Amino acid sequence: MATILVNGVRREVQAPADTPLLYVLRNDLELSGPQFGCGLAQCGACSILLDGKEVRSCVTPLSAAGSKEITTLEGLPARWAQQKGLSSAEAAKTLHPVQQAWIEEQTPLCGFCQNGMMIKATELLEHNSSPTVAEIKDAFTTSGPSAHLCRCGSYTAIIEAVQRAGREMAKGGNR
C-alpha cells in the first residue's frame, strides 16, 4: 500500500512499488489524461508533472512518487485556480490557459500526444510566459528525456497555442 498525492488529493493505491505510475494513474485511479505511447520514455504521451517538473510516467515507478505532488492533465484547471487564487466555484468552470489555448487554436489532430504537449507547455510557461519560437522548440525537443513526438504533425499549432497560452497566463487568466 502506498499513499500518493495526485491533483491535490491523497490517494491510497495497492499496486506493487515497481509499477510504473502510468498504470497506477490509468488503472487504479482512473485518470486517463496520460497516454501509453511507448513505455520507453521516447515520446512524451504519458507525461505528468512531478512537483512541477515534467516526467514520463511510463518509466517512473510508483515508489519514486514519494510525497511529491503529481499533476495530471485532469489536474491542470485546479493547478491554475490555485495559482490564481480562484474560488472553487470559479475553478470548476475554468480550464487551464494552456487547455483553453489548445481549443482556441484547434491544436489537436488525433490528439493522442497532446496530453504530453500540454503538460510540457505548462512546465515551460510556469517559468517563462513569453517564450520565443526557438525556446518553445527547445523545450519540446531537448529539455526532457526525449523530444515530444506528434505523428499527425501538429507542431505548428502547438507553437501557436503555447504562445497564446503564455499571453493569457501573463494577463492572469482566460475567463
Add this chain to the structure above:
Amino acid sequence: MNPSNAQVSVCGATLTRRGFVQTGGALLVGFGLVGAKNAGAAASKNSLDASLPESWIEIHPDNTILIRTGKSDFGQSTTFTAYRQIVAEELGARFEDITTVVMGDTDRTPDGSGAFDFLGSGTPNIRKAAAYTHQALLDLASQRLGVPKTSLSTKDGVVSGGGKRATFGDLVKGQQLKLTIPVKGDLTSIMGLMVDGNPPLKPVSQYTVVGKSFRNSVTASKVAAKEQWAVDVRLPGMWHARMVHPATLGSTLVSVGALDRTKFPNAQVIVKGNLVGVAAPSEWEAIRAAQQVAAATKWKEWRGLPGHTRLFDFLKRDADWKTTRVTKSEKSKDDVAPALAGAPRKLNATYQLPFMKHAPMGPTMALADVHKDGSVFIYTHNQNPQALRGEIAQMLSTSPDNVVVRTFSGPGHYGRSNGGNAGAEDEAVLLSKELGRPVRVQWMRPEDFQWSTQSPAALSDVQIGLDAKGRMVAYQIDHYMPAMQDDRPIGAVLAGLPTMPAPNEKAVFIGSTVNDIQDPWIYDGVTNIVERGHGTFQVGQKSSPLAVGLRDHSMRTPGQFQQNFPRELAVSEAAALAGADAIQFRIDHAKQERVVNVLKTVRDASGWQTRATRAQNSGAVLRGQGISLMFRSATYWACVTQIAVTPSTGAIKVEKVTVAVDPGIVVNPMQLKRQVEGGTVMGVSIALLEELQFDESGITSRDWRSYPILKMADLPEIKVVLLHRPEVGTYGGGSEAANALAAPAIAAALFDATGKIARRLPLKPEYVQALLKA
C-alpha cells in the same frame, strides 16, 4: 387524405408518410437496400435496419439534430466539422442544431466504409442523405401548411413560404417520414454502402454554413481529459493481456515457455497454433508475465527477407513481376519508344522509396468481450469497423450479425486500419473466448513496429524525351510495388483460423498484387505518354511458413505517393535538362486552368525565384528551392520547399514549405489549414528520416530511436494558401496528399542547391554526403 398510406416520389427515392409514431415524433430517415448485394445483412441483427427509420439523420421535436456515419474520425475532424456543416447546409439548419454525431459503431451507424475519402469527391453519403431529408421536410411542410412545395424554403431550422412558417421540430412532432432510398454496395466490404440517386443539392451560391471555420466539437473533451478513448474502456471482470509474437516473420512455435507461478500467481498463458498470449487481472502483471514467458518460448528460425540494405537489388532482380498483370493508365499510348528514341535530349532514371511505417503515437489495442451465446463485442479504435466486423465473423466462422464493433477515439492510423484491422482486435477476441471474460490486448511499442503492416517500398523507371526547344515530347514510367493491401488479421493468421487469402494476382481490388496507376497525369500538353504499374507479392510472403513476410497496408496518399515522387522529381530534372525554370516548365506543359492557377499561386506565395539555372551558391551552407504538383481526390496541390544543405555534414534543413491547395469548395478553412500543416510535417519527416529497417528475419525498427520521425526543432515555417473555388461546386479531400508533397520538392531543392540528384528516400545526412562527394 390518410397520411398513413401516402406515398410520394422524391427524386427517385420513395417517401412514405406515416401517422403518429409512438417513439415520439423524430423525423427518421432510413434507407432501403435496392440492388444491394447483401440486402439482408444491413437489416439483420446488430445492424441498423436500412429500410426502417433509424439510420442517418434524426430531427427531434426540440429542433436538435443527430447524424450518424460509418466513417470514423481519426483526427481529420471531418465528421465533427465538415459533415455537420454539409448536413446543416443541405437541410437549411444551423451548424449548432446538429448536437450529436454518432460515428463508427457497427450497430449504430448505417453505411460502413473506411476513414478515407470523407468528402467523396464532393458528394459523400451524408450529403445525399441530408438532401433527401430536406425534400422530405419540404413535403411534410407543404402538407402541414397548405403551401405548394415550390414556394417553401428552409433556413436556420425553419421552413417558410406563403406567409407561413414551421420549425423542423414542429413539423416532426407526431410524425414520422420513412424514406426508402436506393443504396448499393456491401456493408462489411472496405467501401461499405453508397447512397444512390441524385437528390437536388443546395446551390453553392446560397451557402451560409459551408466555408466557415467551425471548431471541432471533440477537441474540448480531448483537451480537458474528458474524452473516453478506446484505451480507457474498461469492463467488469476484464483482464489485461500482452501477446508473445513469433521471433521472426516466418517462425512457427516450437515450445511455449513455462510461466513462473511464484512470480505471477494470477496470470494465464493462452496458445492457439502460433498465437501466444498472456493475460492477468492487472496490467503490470500481464506485462511482466508476458516478458518472462517470451524469454522462455522457442521458435523455429527463419531467414527469408533480403534485409533493407539489399531491398532494391531484391526488388529489381529477384521479385516476381511476371505473375501479376501489368496495368496501364487511361491516358497511356501503346508505345512511346519511337518518340523517346527520336528525342534529342533524354532523362533516363530510376527512383526508389523505402518501406515506411504508419507509426501511430499509440500502439494498437482492443478490448473484446465474447459472450457465452457467441456474440462478440469489440471496443477499439478502427478506421473501418464494418470491415473488421466481417473479418472477425470470418475468423470465428460465424455471421457478422453476431459481431458488434464500437469505435472510440484513438491515435491516428493514417490508413493502417482502413481495411478493418490494425492488430490486436482479433487477438483480443480469441483470448476473450478462451478465458470467458473481457480481455484487453495492448501491443507494446516494439510489437507495433515489428508486427504491424507497412507502407510498401517502390521503385520506378522513368524516361522523358525533350525536343530541341526543351519541351517534353514523350514520357514513360514503369512503377514497381509489392501488394499494398493485406487486410488479414495477424492473430487469425497465427492461430490458423480463416481469413481472406494472402495477397495474390487473382484478387479483385483488396488483397490484389495488381499495381494500379494512382497518380493522374496532369501535364496535358504532353500526350505521348505511357504509365505502367507492375505488381508482386509482399516481400517474404511466399517463403514465410506463416505466409506473412513484410505485410503492407495503404498509408496516407497510398500508391500515389509512391508514383508521384518519381514523376515530380523527374519533371524537375527534365526542366533542368531543358534549361527551364521548374515552375514555368510545369505551367508550359499544363492545360487545365486549375493546375496553372495552383502553380502560380504557390510561386507567388513562396518567394520562389524564377530562374532557368540552378541556384548560384557557394560556402558552408547551400540553399535551394523545389516544387511538386499533385491532383488527388478532386483537389489540386502545389508545394514549394526552400532548404539549406550543409555539405560538410550532409544535413538538410527544410526552412520553409509553402502549400497551395485548391479543393474546389473549402468547407472549413481553419480545419483544412491544420490538416495541411500536419500532412506537411509528416511529409518532411518521410523525406528526411523515414525508412523501415529489417534484416533477413524481421523488422529491426522497434522504437522511436530506430524509426525516428520529425521533431519540433526541425519544424520548417509552413505557409498554407487555400484556394476557395465555389464555382467548382464540389469539395475535394484535404487530409491526404499533403504528406506526399514535400519529398519530391525537397529532393528537387537539394538538386537546385547542389547539382546532385537524390533519387531515393530518405535524405539522411550520410546519403547526402555520399552524393556530394560522388
